[in-house]
Amino acid sequence: MSQARALYHLMRADFLERVRRYSFLITLGLAVWLGWAVSTGKLKLWISDTRGVYNSAWVGLLMALVVNAFVSLAGFYVVKNTLERDRRTGVGQILATTPMSKVLYTLGKTLSNLAVLLAMVAVLAGMAVVAQFVAGEDTHIHLGPLLAPFLIFCVPAMALVAAFAVLFETIPFLKGGFGNVVWFFLFTATVPLGIKMSHDPIGLGLVKTQLKTAVVKAFGSATDSFVLGALSNERQARSFRWEGMDWTREILLSRLTLLVIAFGIALLAAVFFDRFDVSRSWGRRRSSRKGHAAVAARGLAPAGDGAAVDSAPAPVPVHLHPLPAGSRRFHFLDMLRAELRLLLKGQRWWWYGIAAGLIVAGLFVPEAGRKVVLPLTWLWPVLLWSSMGAREARFGTDGLVFSAAWPLQRQLPATWFAGFLLALITGSGVGIRLAISGNWPAAGAWLIGALFIPTFALAMGVWSGTSKAFEVIYLFLWYIGPLNQTRSLDFMGAVPAAVKAGIPLVWLAATVALGVAGVAGRKRQLAER
């Protein structure tokens, strides 16, 4: 009983802490926006160029699939911060000294994640009713068919996301930006696979099978085309009456299995959970091993928490000499060098190796290969760019950095320039090749890409105070735009048609706007302290 009480309070405290944050309102606002996109027909579900009449069953199904397809991806990033918060606030260390077990902790955190995700689902369920009225095709509300897809499709999927978020946070190499990238690719790989499978976590496969049968029944035949997303309003689809999913025993069992898997993942997270013992974490061990060797050589003793305590040399009397006249003179190059070092520090040899490989590939790959090599080249440093603008808040150095003279005119431009240099250097292979081949429009688009990325990163970092916002939005943009050759979203000149259509100029304008936003954001940070 006391274990259940502890679990409940662990979940409750974490949930309340999150929902009382301003960012939670933004999250709910985004959920409302998503619901509105469905209500106004911007997001649709089509099968074989047909759609269901907007009755409760169809709207409920459509909204539930939107939840699973979009909230599963974005929601992961929303909830993947609960352990990090306990670590940062020090609450974790206090919890670690209580009798609470690791399993209880990871389960509590999973349930809290689930509660946050379900709050978003609840908003979208409410928006389903709005969508049905806005469509006006059938205004009779039938709660059963409307809510069943949320309960049967969304709850297990959200449980899985909630558990994965906790698992990622307990595995040292997945808890940071790398984990954010991994989830993105894991998810984007799962969706198309899911449509082909009959039992996928999102539920697309199940829905497709039943809808296809309904379409055959209504129109005599059906193709394999299945689309969930934004479709042009010019295209019209024939409609049929959908009375709801046939919730077979098999379906219910498969969704129940997902809940069990989510529970298993939460238990697995307990295996990796370090119980806030920093000396056990992989990253810390790596630096501490080096540290301990140096410490041992110099007569310093490691402390129990992995940090070193200074047991050593007797202090030497020293007198501080006054700084020579003229030494208080700002040099932009010194600042830039320092910012570059900060940006690149901590990267291992293989990071540079792969970056160099991509530069070489950019130099020698034929013109057609540019659409793959350039996006990859500018995906590789994403975790470095993402720290721009957010570093001061993240590491708590804002008090030191912002009390120096002209932080807006000196440090901020140097931060941006370091990011721009990183883009230029990592993309240099493609850039040089474009220049050699005399493809100046594409070279111009490439340069705009190099300007856009650090400007975007800086603005996102300054305004959000975290590196996650840039990582997630940049990945979306990168995936849909340059990688999938979507013309309007190609911000780096990887799509020849985009270059021809002058799309890079739009991105140049966006770069200027983001630059202004970044400066305004930092100005606000300086003024509001």
Next chain:
Amino acid sequence: MKLTIEGVGKRYKGNFWGLREFSLELGPGVLGLLGPNGAGKSTLMRILATITKPTEGRALWNGTDIARSPNELRSGLGYLPQDFGVYPNLNAVEFLEYMAAVKGLDAAAARRRIEELLVLVNLTEARKRPLGGFSGGMKQRIGIAQALLNDPHLLIVDEPTVGLDPEERVRFRNLLSDLGGERIVILSTHIVSDVEATATGIALIDQGRLLACAAPEELLRRVEGKVWEWVIPSAELPAAREKWKISNAIRRGDGVHARVVSERPPVADAKSVPPSLEDAYLAVLEGSRESRLGMAA
């Protein structure tokens, strides 16, 4: 070199005033800011460090309003906040080089200065280790080093001795005393002994207001002949605490030596003893609170 604070106040959300009608004029020397938790010490320091803007009043550095033109002060400002972070992947030298660049120091001068500072804060042996592996005390010493990087004219240190071992604490106190000769040093702490050892002037703050600002000798004079000590049996200590505001109670072989600050001797056999700065601090604090209660009544 002059720092003038004129009627400075800071209002936070919820109409809470962290600082109110605060005025002071400072020249070279070490000013110790003393006050209980939440008194407004850190708010004042953040205003003087140009991090927070005052809601009312102004602070002038050599006649220039620091809220309107902060950069004149910032080029010669050293600031050690109460809570600060470091970049965990950088080592001590790299971090100080970064801070030197941010503060606009010439690279060659910065290198020499960093070497001196690392010796000064006793971190030469750990100079190449990532800061992420530093203990709290070592991190605090890096904070002290960065505050001194630009040979500041105004040095503001908020609870600087937190996390330092006794030896380092003594060293730091001595350093502050040395530095105070030719610049303005503002030291905020609730550790009276830190102030006792370094300050040439003391400002007592409570509930956002300046209660007193004077040289330590002057503060001690105010309670001269008002500090009493007497011996009571251990068992009677709780009752004595109910009756008098005992500022200190030390158990010795003959019983508990109780100490109070009072106009009159608490008991007939109480002996007048030389006052400490802690007595003066408590007396001023107590006096101010009583007068506020009196006014409220």
